[in-house]
Amino acid sequence: MVASEAPGFVQLGHYPAPRHTLVHVSDTHFLAGHAPLYGAVDTDLALGRAFEQLERSGVRPSGIVITGDLADLAEPDAYRRLRALIEPAAKRLGAEIIWVMGNHDERGPFAAELLDEANSGEPLDRVHQLGGLRVVVLDSTVPGFHHGDITDEQLDWLRRVLATPAPDGTILALHHPPLPSPVELMAILELDNQPQLADVLRGSDVRAILAGHLHHSTHGTFAGIPVSVAAATCYTIDVSAPRGTLRGIDAAQSVNVVNVYDSGVVHSIVPITDAPQVAGFSDAVLGRLAAMTPEERRAAFSDKSSTFNVADADASGGATAG
Numbered sequence: 001m002v003a004s005e006a007p008g009f010v011q012l013g014h015y016p017a018p019r020h021t022l023v024h025v026s027d028t029h030f031l032a033g034h035a036p037l038y039g040a041v042d043t044d045l046a047l048g049r050a051f052e053q054l055e056r057s058g059v060r061p062s063g064i065v066i067t068g069d070l071a072d073l074a075e076p077d078a079y080r081r082l083r084a085l086i087e088p089a090a091k092r093l094g095a096e097i098i099w100v101m102g103n104h105d106e107r108g109p110f111a112a113e114l115l116d117e118a119n120s121g122e123p124l125d126r127v128h129q130l131g132g133l134r135v136v137v138l139d140s141t142v143p144g145f146h147h148g149d150i151t152d153e154q155l156d157w158l159r160r161v162l163a164t165p166a167p168d169g170t171i172l173a174l175h176h177p178p179l180p181s182p183v184e185l186m187a188i189l190e191l192d193n194q195p196q197l198a199d200v201l202r203g204s205d206v207r208a209i210l211a212g213h214l215h216h217s218t219h220g221t222f223a224g225i226p227v228s229v230a231a232a233t234c235y236t237i238d239v240s241a242p243r244g245t246l247r248g249i250d251a252a253q254s255v256n257v258v259n260v261y262d263s264g265v266v267h268s269i270v271p272i273t274d275a276p277q278v279a280g281f282s283d284a285v286l287g288r289l290a291a292m293t294p295e296e297r298r299a300a301f302s303d304k305s306s307t308f309n310v311a312d313a314d315a316s317g318g319a320t321a322g
Helices: 043-057 076-093 107-115 152-162 184-189 194-201 283-290 294-301
Strands: 020-025 063-067 096-100 126-130 133-137 170-173 206-211 218-222 225-229 254-260 265-271
Touching (some): 020 043, 063 076, 063 170, 063 206, 096 107, 096 126, 152 194, 194 218, 206 254, 206 265, 225 265
Antiparallel strands (some): 126 133, 218 225, 254 265
16 A cells, blocks of 8 residues: 555654555464364454454555465365455455465365466465565465475575565565474474575565464564564464463464555554453544644643643543553
8 A cells, every 4th residue: 555545644753654554364274164173263253353353443455465374174165265254355445365375275275266276286476566565475385294395496486586676675475484483393394495595585675574374473584584473363372381382272363464664564463352442542632633733742642741641531541642
């Protein structure tokens, strides 16, 4: 999304509206027939709630990037139901859907049900152009296994794609993150060929890497590039579980909003929740602040002695700036 097209944006500080906005979703793990995952998790409910929240927020992304493990067992019905849930929401948001393979997915049914094409077993690598922003999808899956890998042929393809920079840079999306995890068992399922991938990415126009797989939010850098891992929408892995164990929990599900600025890329975690509001301000307060000069805004909203925060706090409860 180009900054000038961001609906309702009011610049109150140093930064203008983001040049592009993406929604980053991962690890939906749908099962056929709306079966609950592990007999307990309603995968459809959480994902549907996430898109309800995004639509209510007013965010208008140009792309929705879904970084793998879309179906838990690669069942055609699971892909069809996932598509039926996401496509109408994407249309209302005005966003292109960018599907990414995960280790629980299978290339044949994935391609047939989500891409409307046949697949001979080749990696499902793709390039999407969202205005001046390029999103490159790299299929890191290994047929028959849960760990990740990037083949030499894929690296050559990626090198050729990145040889021509995009006007607003490139976002790389893949399932297996090129990062360590604090959950020790996940190391067995990590991405192979990471040094070779780093060699291709260094000096390129890749501004951020989006990934999933870990079922918990985490961030780091790879080849000098920021990496953002979105937590799953189905269930998450408890990073605080006793060392050496792996504990999946029906809690802390989230999606990410990715804002691309000229100066950098910002990743914000959006919890999937219906938690009650305890503090806040209405949009009327934004209107009042927008009408002020920068000096007046600073005095009203930043000065600790100001009564603005008390007088204009939302009726749901008091609020303190920051």
